[in-house]
Amino acid sequence: MNKNEALILLRAKGFKHTDKREDILELFEESGGYLSAKEIQTALKDAYPGISFDTIYRNLSLFKKLLILEETELDGEKVFQFHCTEHHHHHLICLRCGKTKTIEVCPMQDLSKLDPDFKVTGHKFEIYGYCKDCQEEIRRSHVKTERAGVH
Known part of the structure; x- marks a missing residue:
């Protein structure tokens, strides 16, 4: 999965395109690994000063439900990365x-x-x-x- 595939899937499933969603997906594309909600909040704080954990987790949950992201736990914290679709x-x-x-x-x-x-x-x-x-x-x-x- 990548950002463009994720945006196409979101549209196909009837979800709105928002700048926040696109920016969150961009972070995953750039990271090449797992990200926590805290890392996402820190990375987006300049563009979205009032972004809350609730907003981030709501989007992460949606992305996980749609198999855009996969989740694991590192040091007791949930972290996410793009869902692997190749094989x-x-x-x-x-x-x-x-x-x-x-x-x-x-x-x-x-x-x-x-x-x-x-x-x-x-x-x-x-x-x-x-x-x-x-x-x-x-x-x-x-x-x-x-x-x-x-x-």
Whole structure:
């Protein structure tokens, strides 16, 4: 999914085009990873000084319902990214920057053999860690801290 596909889907389902909706979708297109409602509010505060969490969550809920966005939880907070539509896959998710990387392996292929009588109707598989860039930032931060004599 991308911003243009999302806007077409919204129109097709009878929802109004608003600047706020378009700007929220633009943020997801630019991010390449997961965003929280707080990050969205912070990014839009200059353009929409009075934008509330209620407005943001209402739009996020609509986008999730229409399969424009998918949701997960990181550190106890709901975060969202564009719904993946290409094919069945899973993600590596950076806990620092929220960027995701697609992994093509699906563990369900093997797990389904455990109980052939159990009908799986859906699943979610995510691996959390730190991307290469964030690992480097964390390492540099630790080096600066050590040089400063802070432990």
